[in-house]
Amino acid sequence: MTLTQATEFTIDNIIKSYGNYIGKFNELTRLAPGFFAHRNWNAMQENHKKRLRIYKDFVKSSSLTLQENLGEKITDEEFWKGVKIQYSNSISERKDKELAETFFNSVIRKTFPNLAIDENLMYVHEGYNSCDIHPGENLFHTYLSAWGLQKIIRKIIADFDFGVPYMNKEEDIQYLVKAVREVILTRYEPTKDTVTQILKKVFFRNKAAYLIGRTKVGGKWMPFIIPFLNGPKGVFVDTMIFDPKIMAHMFSFSRSYFMVEVEIPSQMVSFLNAVISHKQIHELYNAIGFNKHGKTEFYRDFLNHLNQSKDEFIVAEGILGMVMTVFTLPSYNIVFKLIKDHFEPPKNMTRQEVREKYKLVSLHDRVGRMADTHEFENFHFPLERVDPKLIQELKNTTNSLLVINDNNLVIKHLYTERRMIPLNIYLENCSYEDAVQAVEEYGNSILQLAQANIFPGDMMTKNFGVTRQKRVIFYDYDEIEFLTDMNFRWKPKAETFEQIYASSPWYDIAKNDVFPEDFKRFMIGRTDVKQHFWDFHHLLFNPDYWIDIQNKIRSGELLHAFPYPKTIRFRPDEEI
Structure with a gap:
């Protein structure tokens, strides 16, 4: 094969493979509206996992x-x-060329053995900001203020047909009218320039469908999200969200990706970037399902931050892990996690088993309670920016993953994850009021993971983090199991003198046996909130409660995790 032939063959191969990937991605995405209409929630979940796997x-x-x-x-x-x-x-005219660039990077890294990141061979600094932002007329529906609020809301409802009868359409319309009046019209007077835009494409996730829009009023854009649910009685509007913190959380790193049809990714991300505050570009690409390009954009953001900062990489705060070594750059809100070469007892797993746990999380519904990760190979750090104490810690615990040369520390394999304050440290330093909220959140996190069929395993507070919004997120995955694989038991009651004073359990304990009554011994150390935690989350210590969740999961029931407070639902008791 001549050089010209080899070049043409390679380009044709990658372009064809990328085209097949994006075609399959779109095909799977287009199934979401049907699953929503038919309330086929398990198929929705499996389709989500299938879409995540196809890139590789x-x-x-x-x-x-x-x-x-x-x-x-x-x-x-x-x-x-x-x-x-x-x-x-060849890809210059594509409207998704940034994704095609990332696909090229993935192929060359997979094909060229031990290739370091090289901007002569790969797309390192190109990306979102270099892409054309195409006009958005076809991206959203437009509603003019001259129509009046009632007509606007009725037109919105008419524009989005889910193929299912409404439970009570007229009541939904009046709920939305009331919400707009209470939140917007009490603060702003509409003018002839007031206009509302809503993305034409619906965002699907779990049991919900979401409309995302914005209204220009008072000289600025006010974003909103309208969730729809499909219950046994039909489709209904669940609430209308204006709070930017809630909207940001709905696009959080702890949430699964949305199923949404996207013709021009950069155009969609540009609109979302103007609507969902405090979100990085890479987070928005993640949110709409392009997590591999999100990883590329994250790396570009990381390189830019390195060029604009001077601090050193250091060991992350908190208790040193038994399975992972974790470090961070204080000025950057990310931690870097490496699997240790050897695990101290009682840990008895292998490095590959730990990687499988992280893979499980990447494919699972994170229900707002598990942190998303990106996996990297041959990640380069400027050696002059790495604290000597960190170098020594890495050599002591992860030496097989390190390559050190004159200018760089190269780590063969690592995960990146959003940095949070470890819950144990947070509880040591926060006020009583914040501690009460944190321990309630801690229990909520465990129970919501259980409803998603995840048992955290090691539930000590050091394995949970507190976000800027004071949500508690689980981030240590080496001991997670499917909840349905666990055996929840009441502790047998001691009846003899020998049993009462036995130094170790006198009854048989199998590998996956769990005794929730024992959770009280280790879950909360802070004395002034311990009793509140026990009372507020008393169900945590009841094996029958865990068994009930297992039975619901085994029966095929998908327990919906609301990404917003249930208190803002229009019909708080309506089932789905």
């Missing part, structure tokens, strides 16, 4: 084909430079 499948297939046909050119840097130049020309 198409990258692997493309890479294997190239490895079988390119011979020595696989490691020829000049060859790949030429391929990148011509590939750029």
Whole structure:
């Protein structure tokens, strides 16, 4: 194969593979409205997992084909430079070219052995800001203030047909009219310039469908989200959300990705960036399902931050982990997690088993209670920015993952995750009022994970973090199990003198046996809120409660985790 032939073959292969990937991605995404209409929640979940898996499948297939046909050119840097130049020309007219660039990066990293990040061969600094932001006329519906509020709301409801009868359409309309009057019209007077825009594409996740829009009033845009649910009696509007903190949480790193049809990703992200406050570009790409490109955008953001900061990477605060070594850059809100070479007892798992746990989380519904991660290989850090104490800690615990040269610390494998305040540290320093909220959140986190069929395993407070919004999130995954695999038991009552004073349990305990009555011994150490926690979350210590959740999951019931307070629902008691 000549150089020209090899170049054309490589470009055709990657473009075709990317086209097949994005086609399959869109095909799976388009199934979401049907699952919502038919209340097929388990199929919705499985479809979400299937969509997450396909990226690696198409990258692997493309890479294997190239490895079988390119011979020595696989490691020829000049060859790949030429391929990148011509590939750029080939995708220049695509409206999703930033995703095509990321796909190219994935293929070359998979094909070229031990390739370091090289901007001559890969797309390192290109991306979102270099993409055309196409006009948005076809992106959203527009509603003019001259129509009047009643007509606008009725038109919105008419524009979004879920293919299912409404439970009570007229009541929904009046709920929305009342919400707009109470939140917007009490503060602003509409003018002839007042206009409302709502994205035409609906965002689906779990049992809900969401409309995302904004109203220009008072000289600024006011965003909102309208959740719809499909219950046994039909579709209904559940609430209308104006609070930017709640909206940001709905797009949180602790939530699963949305199913939403996207024709031009940069255009969608641009609209969301103007609506969902405090969200980074990479978080928004994640939110709409393009998590691999989100990873690319995160890395670009990381490089930009490195260039604009001077602090050193240090060991992260908190109790040192038995399975992971964790470090951070104080000026950056991310932690870097490495699996240790050896685990201290009682940990008896392998490194591969830990990686499988993280993979499980990446595919599972995180219900707002587990942190999303990005997995990296051969991640480079400037050696001059790494604290010597951190270097020593890494050598002591993860030496097999390190490559150190004159200028760089290269880590062969790591995870990145949003930095939070460890709950144990937070409880040591916060006020009584904040501690009460935190321990309530801690219990809520455990119970909501249980409803998503996740048992955290090690539930000590050091394995949970507190976000800026004071939500409690689980982030230590090495001992998680499916809840349905656990055996919840009441502790047998001691009846003899020997049983009462036995130094170790006198009854048999199998591997997956769990005794919720024992949770009280280790869950909360802060004395002034301990009793409140026990009272508020008394069900945590009742095996029958856990067994009831198991039975619901085994019967096929999907327990919906509301990403907003239930107190703001229009009909708080309405079942779905």
